[in-house]
Amino acid sequence: MxxxxxxxxxxxxxxxxxxxxxxxxxxxxxxxxxxxxxxxxxxxxxxxxxxxxxxxxxxxxxxxxxxxxxxxxxxxxxxxxxxxxxxxxxxxxxxxxxxxxxxxxxxxxxxxxxxxxxxxxxxxxxxxxxxxxxxxxxxxxxxxxxxxxxxxxxxxxxxxxxxxxxxxxxxxxxxxxxxxxxxxxxxxxxxxxxxxxxxxxxxxxxxxxxxxxxxxxIGKVYKNLMVDVKATNEKLVERTKKIVMEATNCNYKTAEEILKITNFNVKVAIVMIILNCNYDEAKNRIDNSKGYIRKAIQ
Missing domain, CATH: 3.40.50.10490 (Glucose-6-phosphate isomerase like protein; domain 1)
Incomplete structure (x- = not known):
């Protein structure tokens, strides 16, 4: 046995x-x-x-x-x-x-x-x-x-x-x-x-x-960036700024200002900067593309 x-x-x-x-x-x-x-x-x-x-x-x-x-x-x-x-x-x-x-x-x-x-x-x-x-x-x-x-x-x-x-x-x-x-x-x-x-x-x-x-x-990543991360502490607030800067090649001040407008919605901030559009247009683009940034900016 x-x-x-x-x-x-x-x-x-x-x-x-x-x-x-x-x-x-x-x-x-x-x-x-x-x-x-x-x-x-x-x-x-x-x-x-x-x-x-x-x-x-x-x-x-x-x-x-x-x-x-x-x-x-x-x-x-x-x-x-x-x-x-x-x-x-x-x-x-x-x-x-x-x-x-x-x-x-x-x-x-x-x-x-x-x-x-x-x-x-x-x-x-x-x-x-x-x-x-x-x-x-x-x-x-x-x-x-x-x-x-x-x-x-x-x-x-x-x-x-x-x-x-x-x-x-x-x-x-x-x-x-x-x-x-x-x-x-x-x-x-x-x-x-x-x-x-x-x-x-x-x-x-x-x-x-x-x-x-x-x-x-399912669209929670743009390039290799965590674009749905939530800014729930000081470290993550800074990370959202870094993500926006890397995704758009903008400077720190721009990332910070746009993120404040979007209430730290990284996806919307990225679309606003890349397309040079206002919050409402960027938000609509993200919503219509079901969260996919690449589709939103096309």
Whole structure:
């Protein structure tokens, strides 16, 4: 009889790190760095799948839907982290990207035993946020077999909600519930079974791509600038000025004056300066172009 984890790449012993506890500190960090280099290469192999995920998320956003992350342990925490960074970066409402973790928010700072094994809870937690077919659910599981994640993805598909399954093993169990499957196999961890390491790094990199690039596709980025950022503190007030200056090649004083007129609406300020028009025309152009600056200035 074999252990159910034996077939998982994330649970295998790493032959390169078997003597980890005998190495000098410099040798240890060098070895760990070399292992981390494998993460980017593993992601490169699945870029077409990630691109499909970006397009699907952008489509959901354009239809008024939400992106819902669901996971347990490190995977759940990374989903919540990525979701929490969208409002300050892209000016989104907190409800637009949502992270759900097995065991509830208390599991962010303390392990909630056995919560990841609860298949039904994965479904119930999505019902609590009134999941609809307009939304898209992204299940995250390093092993690819977490019952909580499988329960959530299964329910999402039952109500015709688009699904993405992210795992760190090939032929993962959760992939059968994903309309789009993203399997990033980084190989065995430096510390056997500790999927907060390479697997967690890979997941964070993939989530960065999914949200950042789907936001680009719905007009929240002009060139490579965060044009929907909200000036909610002193640092961000200065950042809005810097963004306007870089987008229009204007000076600091002009950026500051125009931003005050627009109540620090970066998009409107940029259009006003580029087209040398008044606030109302710039606002109408942004509204008519659904927030895309390039369309607004054509």
């Amino acid at each position: 074999t252990n159910i984890l034996d077939k998982l790449s994330t649970e295998k012993r790493n032959l390169e790190t078997e003597n980890l506890d005998k190495l000098s500190t410099l040798e240890m960090v060098t070895l760990m760095n070399n292992e981390d280099k494998k993460v980017s290469a593993a992601i490169e192999r699945v870029l077409p799948d990630i691109a499909l995920g970006v397009d699907a998320i952008a489509e959901a956003f354009q239809m008024g839907g939400r992106l819902i992350y669901t996971g347990a342990g490190t995977s759940g925490r990374l989903g919540i982290l990525d979701a929490s960074e969208c409002p300050p970066t892209f000016g989104t409402e907190p409800e637009m990207v949502v992270g759900i973790i097995a065991g509830g928010l208390k599991a962010m700072t303390k392990a909630v035993e056995k919560s990841e094994d609860n298949f039904e809870a994965g479904c119930e937690d999505l019902k609590k946020i009134k999941l609809s077919s307009k939304d898209i659910v992204c299940g995250i599981s390093a092993s690819g077999r977490t019952p909580y994640v499988k329960g959530g993805l299964k329910y999402a598909r039952e109500i015709n909600c688009k699904t993405i399954a992210i795992s760190n093993n090939l032929n993962a169990e959760i992939s059968q519930y994903g309309d789009i499957k993203i399997e990033v196999d980084c190989g065995p961890e430096i510390l056997t079974g500790s999927t907060r390491l390479k697997s967690g790094t890979a997941q964070k990199m993939v989530l960065n791509m999914l949200t950042t690039l789907s936001m680009v596709k």
